[in-house]
Amino acid sequence: MxxxxxxxxxxxxxxxxxxxxxxxxxxxxxxxxxxxxxxxxxxxxxxxxxxxxxxxxxxxxxxxxxxxxxxxxxxxxxxxxxxxxxxxxxxxxxxxxxxxxxxxxxxxxxxxxxxxxxxxxxxxxxxxxxxxxxxxxxxxxxxxxxxVLHRSQSTEVCLKVQGKKAYCKGFWDSGNSLTDPITGKAVVLLEKGIMEKYQIPIPVKGFRVIPFHSVGMDNGVLKGFVADELSVKDENGYERCFEKTVVAIYEGKLSIKEDYQMILNPHI
Known part of the structure; x- marks a missing residue:
């Protein structure tokens, strides 16, 4: 049957x-x-x-x-x-x-x-x-x-790397399209001076090479690394934390008036 x-x-x-x-x-x-x-x-x-x-x-x-x-x-x-x-x-x-x-x-x-x-x-x-x-x-x-977070584009940023913390001003830039070629993750841009100010060496583990275009009207590659945590807080106190964020180091100044030292990526 x-x-x-x-x-x-x-x-x-x-x-x-x-x-x-x-x-x-x-x-x-x-x-x-x-x-x-x-x-x-x-x-x-x-x-x-x-x-x-x-x-x-x-x-x-x-x-x-x-x-x-x-x-x-x-x-x-x-x-x-x-x-x-x-x-x-x-x-x-x-x-x-x-x-x-x-x-x-x-x-x-x-x-x-x-x-x-x-x-x-x-x-x-x-x-x-x-x-x-x-x-x-x-x-x-x-x-x-x-x-809510992007309503105020200028933000306070706390970067945690290998147990150390670095503080700076961040700026949300919709034109920041940097991505990690290995993982495809969005990349934030940080002035090298901030790492030197807080005496944080670029970690060997998670080291990245990030290709870039139109940063200071130049093309090339940037050294990068994976940060343990990135905390972003706006003027209203709204805070968000991002783990394992890819950070690229820029040798020069990101702002002529030094209003910010990090360019944040809206896709992180």
Whole structure:
């Protein structure tokens, strides 16, 4: 006797998306690795799309298991988290497999119970809708916060590097399009004199070479590094902190009147 089972592809995709996102969040908690919610969402979305497409292909079982395992796992970790080294990546990959195995056992129990399955079905749909609402609200709040922060373009800046602090005036410049060629992150520009004033050497770890254009009407490269933390406060007391910000060192003066010593990037 052949049993016909209806499969709703949208539900399968949503199931994979929520499960992958939960796995990445759980991995972030277990490893203590800081994560950006948007990156976690994109990582789970990419892995879910790969797994979803493999469910409806004629690929052999062995090949499909290989692709759904190492491939989706690597994609999730590579997109979901940044600044990996080989050892941490492999450790997190095995931990991800373990969490996936435990979650698979949980869903196996749920699928064997009709009541639990209907409950889980509704919970997944609700969790999916809630996830999108939360992400939408958080994105809106972030945009509003940036509008408040950028209302006063001149700001107080505190830079933390290797346990030392440096203070200066910052200026939000929408024309600052400097990016780190390695990570693609936005880059802020700092006068070399500030580092010398607070006797902070350029860190060897996280050293960067940043190509630039039209800074002082010159073209070339700038030395850079990754700061531990960058705190920005406007005249109204509104403060934001940015971790692992890429800082490029400029040899000259950024302002003729010396109104500011750092050019901030609105995309940090």
């Amino acid at each position: 052949i049993e016909i089972v209806e499969v709703y592809t949208d539900v399968v995709f949503l199931f994979l998306l929520v499960s992958d996102y939960v796995l990445l969040r759980l991995l972030s908690i277990l490893t203590g690795k800081k994560a950006v919610q948007f990156r976690l969402f994109i990582g789970s979305l990419a892995a879910s799309a790969i797994a979803w497409m493999l469910q409806f292909t004629t690929t052999g079982r062995a090949a499909r298991l290989f692709l759904e395992g190492p491939l989706t796992g690597c994609v999730m970790l590579w997109i979901g988290f940044a600044d990996w080294n080989k050892r941490d990546f492999l450790h997190s990959l095995f931990l991800l497999y373990f969490c996936t195995f435990c979650m698979g056992g949980f869903w196996n129990i749920v699928l064997r119970s009709r009541f639990l399955w209907h409950f889980a079905y509704g919970a997944i749909l609700f969790a999916g809708m809630l996830l999108f609402i939360v992400l939408f609200v958080k994105k809106g709040m972030k945009i509003m916060g940036e509008l």
